[in-house]
Amino acid sequence: MFTLTSLEQEALYLSLLVSGWAVVGSLPVGIACAWLLARREFPGKALVDGLIHLPLVLPPVVVGYFLLVLLGRRGVVGGALYDWFGITIAFTWKGAAIASAVIAFPLMVRAIRLSLEGVDRGLEQAARTLGCGPVATFFSVTLPLVMPGILTGVILAFARSLSEFGATITFVSNIPGETRTLPIALYALTQVPGGDEAALRLCIISVVVAFAALLAAEILSRRVQARLKG
Amino acid sequence: MLELAVTRRQGTFQVQVELNTGTGVTALFGPSGSGKTSVINMVAGLSRPDCGRIVVDDKVLFDSTIGIDVAPEHRRLGYVFQDGRLFPHLSVRSNLNFGLNRLSASERRVDFDAVIEVLGIGHLLDRRPALLSGGEKQRVAIGRALLASPRILLMDEPLAALDSNRKAEVLPFIGALSKRFAIPILYVSHSMDEVLSLADTLVLMDQGRAAAAGPTEEVLSRLELRALTGRWEAGSVIRAVVQGHDTETGMTRLSFAGGTLAMARNHLPPGASVRLRIHASDIAIALDRPGRVSVRNILPARVRSVSAAEGHMVDVVLDCGGTDLWAQISGCAQADLALQPGMEVHAMIKALTIARGDVAEKGDAA
Incomplete structure (x- = not known):
C-alpha cells in the first residue's frame, strides 16, 4: 500500500493549495485581460499583449526576482502592504501562489482569448435586441459560450502552477510547511545524499496528480461540449 | 408605426x-x-x-x-x-x-x-x-x-x-x-x-x-419600376377570391373585379382571398372575341395606355373591370392591331400559364 509520509502529504497539500489559489485568484483578471485583447482596440494594446506574454518567454528566475523586488518586505508594493496592513507576501504560501499565477497567466489568457474570438458576435447582438444589456449579455451569453476555453485555460494554468519551480524558489524560497511544494521538495531531496528513493516517490505523486488533473479536465470539457451541442 | x-x-x-x-x-x-x-x-x-x-x-x-x-x-x-x-x-x-x-x-x-x-x-x-x-x-x-x-x-x-x-x-x-x-x-x-x-x-x-x-x-x-421588380418576370399583381374547384375538369376558378379566371387546380380553400400574378407576356390581345379557341380566360377590357418597351416590345395596360392588367406584345403585333387608348379589346390568358407559385393566399391588412 502506498501511504504518504508527512513530508509528502505536506508538499502535496501545499502544491494543491498554491496552484488552486493561483488559478482561482487570477481567473477573473485573466478573463478581463482576454476580453480586452479579443474585443477592444486601444492605444498600447501591443504593449499590454507583450507584457502579459512576457512570463512565457522569460526565465522564471527573472520573474521571481522581479516579484521579490516588487513585493518583498522592502519592495515598492510589498513595503507599503507591510507598513499599512501588516501583510507579508514574500516567503509565504501566498507569495508562492502569486508567483505561480504570474507564470501561468499567459497560458490562461491565451486559451480564453482564443475562445472569445470564436464566439459569434451575432448571438450577443441577438441578446441585446431581446432586452439584455451589455453586462447581462456577457454573463448570460458570452461567458457560457466561452466555458470550454475557460476550462482549458484553468487546466493549463493549474498544471503550469503545479510544476512551478524557478520563480517560486527565488521569490518565496524553500520553507517547509509554507512554500515547500512538490517540485521544491523534490529538488531539495536530490540535493542530499541518499534521497533517491524519496525523490522517486515524489516523482510518482507528481505524475499521478498531473494525470488526474488532465483526466478531470477531459471529462469536464466533454460535458461542456455536450451541453453546447445538445 | x-x-x-x-x-x-x-x-x-x-x-x-x-x-x-x-x-x-x-x-x-x-x-x-x-x-x-x-x-x-x-x-x-x-x-x-x-x-x-x-x-x-x-x-x-x-x-x-x-x-x-x-x-x-x-x-x-x-x-x-x-x-x-x-x-x-x-x-x-x-x-x-x-x-x-x-x-x-x-x-x-x-x-x-x-x-x-x-x-x-x-x-x-x-x-x-x-x-x-x-x-x-x-x-x-x-x-x-x-x-x-x-x-x-x-x-x-x-x-x-x-x-x-x-x-x-x-x-x-x-x-x-x-x-x-x-x-x-x-x-x-x-x-x-x-x-x-x-x-x-x-x-x-x-x-x-x-x-x-x-x-x-x-x-x-x-x-416604370420594372427594372427593379423585373428580375422576376414582369407582370400585374391582382386580388382575387377562390370560387371553387372543379374536380372533373381539374380546374380552379378565381373571381376578381374583371371577371372569372380559370387555372390548374390548386389546394386553396374556396372563399380564400388570394394574390395572383399574371405575367405580362402571358396575356394576348384580340380585337374581336375569338370563337373556338383553347384559351380558357377571355376577358373584355379597355386599352388604357400603349407604350414602347425595350427590344421592339410594346407595353399595353388594359383596364379589366377596374383592375389594371399589363400585357406585353411584339411591335409587329402592334403594327397589325394599331391599339389605341380607349379601344375595347379582349384579354386572353391561358389557364395553364397561371402556375401554382403565382397564387398566394393573402388576406387584407390587419
Missing part, C-alpha cells in the same frame, strides 16, 4: 432612406447589397446612422439632432435574423423565455402558450437548438422575438437559409403572426414569393435608397 429618415455611409456605399410604415407586413424588397439589412440594423440599434431620426410608436429611438440614441436593449423591437441565432447553450424553452424573462408583468403583451400554438413548437421545448431542423430553428427564433412583446418585429430574410419545403413550413406562420398578435412586421426579402404572400406594403430598395413604396399590388404593377 415606424417613421424613419436616416443616412449612413459604409465605405463607398451610402444608405439614405425615408420610410413610414403602418400596420401589417411591410416588405423591404431589393437585390443583395441594396441596403435592406442596413436599414433594419439601424432600426434595431445594431448599427448607427450618421444622421437622421427613427421613431417607433411615437417613441424616438434615434435622433442625431438632439443626440438621442437608445441602446438596442431598450428599443423593445423583435429581431429575427437570417441565421436564427438561437443560443446554443440554452434549451428551446430558455431561448423562448430569454426576452420574456426580462420584461415586467405589465410589459408582457404576448402569451407564451399562444405563441407556442401558432408556431407549432410545443414538442420542441426541451430540446437543444443543435437538434432542430432549419425550419424549426426559425420558428423558435420567431417565437423568441415575439415573446419579448416588441413594438415592431424586424425580420431579415428569415427564410433565405431554408430549402423550399422548409420555407413552405414557416411562411404561413409569419402571415398569421402580424394579425394574431397585432404587431407590425418589417420584413426584408429578395424573394418575390415571400413578398406576394406576406407584404401589405412594399418598399423597393435600390442602391441604398427606397425607390418606391406603397401597397404591394400597386407597386408591383407599376411599369
Whole structure:
C-alpha cells in the first residue's frame, strides 16, 4: 500500500493549495485581460499583449526576482502592504501562489482569448435586441459560450502552477510547511545524499496528480461540449 | 408605426432612406447589397446612422439632432435574423423565455402558450437548438422575438437559409403572426414569393435608397419600376377570391373585379382571398372575341395606355373591370392591331400559364 509520509502529504497539500489559489485568484483578471485583447482596440494594446506574454518567454528566475523586488518586505508594493496592513507576501504560501499565477497567466489568457474570438458576435447582438444589456449579455451569453476555453485555460494554468519551480524558489524560497511544494521538495531531496528513493516517490505523486488533473479536465470539457451541442 | 429618415455611409456605399410604415407586413424588397439589412440594423440599434431620426410608436429611438440614441436593449423591437441565432447553450424553452424573462408583468403583451400554438413548437421545448431542423430553428427564433412583446418585429430574410419545403413550413406562420398578435412586421426579402404572400406594403430598395413604396399590388404593377421588380418576370399583381374547384375538369376558378379566371387546380380553400400574378407576356390581345379557341380566360377590357418597351416590345395596360392588367406584345403585333387608348379589346390568358407559385393566399391588412 502506498501511504504518504508527512513530508509528502505536506508538499502535496501545499502544491494543491498554491496552484488552486493561483488559478482561482487570477481567473477573473485573466478573463478581463482576454476580453480586452479579443474585443477592444486601444492605444498600447501591443504593449499590454507583450507584457502579459512576457512570463512565457522569460526565465522564471527573472520573474521571481522581479516579484521579490516588487513585493518583498522592502519592495515598492510589498513595503507599503507591510507598513499599512501588516501583510507579508514574500516567503509565504501566498507569495508562492502569486508567483505561480504570474507564470501561468499567459497560458490562461491565451486559451480564453482564443475562445472569445470564436464566439459569434451575432448571438450577443441577438441578446441585446431581446432586452439584455451589455453586462447581462456577457454573463448570460458570452461567458457560457466561452466555458470550454475557460476550462482549458484553468487546466493549463493549474498544471503550469503545479510544476512551478524557478520563480517560486527565488521569490518565496524553500520553507517547509509554507512554500515547500512538490517540485521544491523534490529538488531539495536530490540535493542530499541518499534521497533517491524519496525523490522517486515524489516523482510518482507528481505524475499521478498531473494525470488526474488532465483526466478531470477531459471529462469536464466533454460535458461542456455536450451541453453546447445538445 | 415606424417613421424613419436616416443616412449612413459604409465605405463607398451610402444608405439614405425615408420610410413610414403602418400596420401589417411591410416588405423591404431589393437585390443583395441594396441596403435592406442596413436599414433594419439601424432600426434595431445594431448599427448607427450618421444622421437622421427613427421613431417607433411615437417613441424616438434615434435622433442625431438632439443626440438621442437608445441602446438596442431598450428599443423593445423583435429581431429575427437570417441565421436564427438561437443560443446554443440554452434549451428551446430558455431561448423562448430569454426576452420574456426580462420584461415586467405589465410589459408582457404576448402569451407564451399562444405563441407556442401558432408556431407549432410545443414538442420542441426541451430540446437543444443543435437538434432542430432549419425550419424549426426559425420558428423558435420567431417565437423568441415575439415573446419579448416588441413594438415592431424586424425580420431579415428569415427564410433565405431554408430549402423550399422548409420555407413552405414557416411562411404561413409569419402571415398569421402580424394579425394574431397585432404587431407590425418589417420584413426584408429578395424573394418575390415571400413578398406576394406576406407584404401589405412594399418598399423597393435600390442602391441604398427606397425607390418606391406603397401597397404591394400597386407597386408591383407599376411599369416604370420594372427594372427593379423585373428580375422576376414582369407582370400585374391582382386580388382575387377562390370560387371553387372543379374536380372533373381539374380546374380552379378565381373571381376578381374583371371577371372569372380559370387555372390548374390548386389546394386553396374556396372563399380564400388570394394574390395572383399574371405575367405580362402571358396575356394576348384580340380585337374581336375569338370563337373556338383553347384559351380558357377571355376577358373584355379597355386599352388604357400603349407604350414602347425595350427590344421592339410594346407595353399595353388594359383596364379589366377596374383592375389594371399589363400585357406585353411584339411591335409587329402592334403594327397589325394599331391599339389605341380607349379601344375595347379582349384579354386572353391561358389557364395553364397561371402556375401554382403565382397564387398566394393573402388576406387584407390587419
